[in-house]
Amino acid sequence: MATSPTVRRQARAVRLGPRSLIALALVSAVGVAGFGWPFLAPPASQIGAHAQDAPWLFAGLLVLLVAVVAAAISESGLGPKAVAMLGVLAATGAALRPIGAGTAGIEPMFFLMVLSGRVLGPGFGFVLGSVTMFASALLTGGVGPWLPFQMLAMGWFAMGAGLLPGPDRLRGRAELAMLAGYGFLAAFAYGTVMNMAGWPFMSALASNVAFDPHAPVAANLARFVAYCVATSLGWDLGRAVVTVVLTLVLGPAVLRALRRATRRAAFETPVTFEGPRQ
Numbered sequence: 001m002a003t004s005p006t007v008r009r010q011a012r013a014v015r016l017g018p019r020s021l022i023a024l025a026l027v028s029a030v031g032v033a034g035f036g037w038p039f040l041a042p043p044a045s046q047i048g049a050h051a052q053d054a055p056w057l058f059a060g061l062l063v064l065l066v067a068v069v070a071a072a073i074s075e076s077g078l079g080p081k082a083v084a085m086l087g088v089l090a091a092t093g094a095a096l097r098p099i100g101a102g103t104a105g106i107e108p109m110f111f112l113m114v115l116s117g118r119v120l121g122p123g124f125g126f127v128l129g130s131v132t133m134f135a136s137a138l139l140t141g142g143v144g145p146w147l148p149f150q151m152l153a154m155g156w157f158a159m160g161a162g163l164l165p166g167p168d169r170l171r172g173r174a175e176l177a178m179l180a181g182y183g184f185l186a187a188f189a190y191g192t193v194m195n196m197a198g199w200p201f202m203s204a205l206a207s208n209v210a211f212d213p214h215a216p217v218a219a220n221l222a223r224f225v226a227y228c229v230a231t232s233l234g235w236d237l238g239r240a241v242v243t244v245v246l247t248l249v250l251g252p253a254v255l256r257a258l259r260r261a262t263r264r265a266a267f268e269t270p271v272t273f274e275g276p277r278q
Contacts, residue, residue, distance in 0.1 A: 016122065016123040019071045020068065020071045020123065023064070023067050023068045023071045024068050024126065026064060027061070027064035027065055027067070027068050027152065028152075028156070030060065030061060030064060031061065031149070031152045034061060034149065034197070035149065035193050035196045035197055036196060037200075038196070038199070038200050038211050038213075038220055038224075039217050039220065039221065061148035061149070061152065065130055065148060065151050065152060065155070068126070068130075068155075069127050069130060069131070082124070085120075085261065086124070086127065086128060086131065089112070089116050089128055089132070090128060090131045090132045090135050091135065092112060093109040093112050093113060093128070093132035093135075093136065094109075094132055094135040094136035094138075094139050095139070096108045096109040096112060097109045097132075097136040097139075097140070098136075098139070098140055106238060106239075106242050107239050107242065107243075108242060108246055109132065109136070110157070110183060110186075110187055110190075110239060110242070110243045111183060111242070111243045111246040111247045111250070111251070112254070113125070113128065113129055113132065113154065113157055113158040113161070114157075114158070114161045114179055114182065114183045114186070114243065114247060115161070115179065115247070115251060115254050115255055115258060116128055116158065116161075116258065117129070117157075117158035117159060117160070117161030117162040118161045118162060118164060118167070118175075118179060118255070119255060119258040119259055119262060120162070120258070120262065121162045121167075122159040122160075122161075122162030122163050123159075123162070124162070125155075125158035125159040125160075125161055125162040126155040126156070126158060126159040127155070128158055129151070129154035129155040129156070129157055129158035129159065130151040130152070130154065130155040132154065133147070133150045133151045133154040133155075134147070134151055137150070146194075146197060146198070149193075149194065149197040150194065153190050153193050153194060154190070157186050157189075157190050160182065160186060161179065161182060161183075161186075164178060164179070164182060165178075166178075175255075176247065176248055176251050176252065179247050179251060180243075180244045180247045180248055180251075183240070183243035183244055183247050184240045184241075184243065184244050185240075187236060187239040187240035187243050188236050188237075188240055190236075190239075191228075191232050191235065191236035191239065192228060192236070195224070195227065195228050195231070195232055196224070199211055199224060199227055202227070208223075208226070209223050209224075209226040209227040209230060210223065210227070211223065211224075
């Protein structure tokens, strides 16, 4: 009688507990409001009033992001091995980001975020995405009001990879195809939400596709789509294609390396220290 093969449960470096989930839900809700307020505000609202509030929104989002990371670390008991892996992957992602910067959306860091989130789980993925974007901003001098939006969007991006189905069973070409498809769609989603962060403030530069505070939602949605097509479609397409190609070409080796490192690290095994032998 044939028996089914034993499935080894994949370890998680960061497990989201109740406090972490509440903090993540809160920062995500604030982030959705921060990204999508042009489609939520009534037509009578004034863009100038929000422009003055932007620095406060920046500070609030950054504080909430730090709270999410702190809650995830404290509640999960993030050990030294997980901290070391987080540092290595964040440094690698930060170093990859400047490669091809300004050239048709060639951003190889995205495929690493997808694979890392897949192997190490949604909690680690969110922390890694946020920390990597923060580190890369320090490395490239890209610190500004857009940084918390980038941190949140990249955290969502990597966390989504950790939420994909079959983390313990799905392997081989099927897994690669799923990760490549997710990376393609998520690369466009990342570009779209980042467009939403800056689009409302472009009225003086591009009146035909800019946000109109007096227009209905449908009209502003059409303007936003036209804005994305005119300004970032080529960049987003380049990012998506590069993510797919790197996932399919380098994905098998990177996944094996990450899973081997995860098994050897044994994140869920407590670290004990023995005293000197007598």
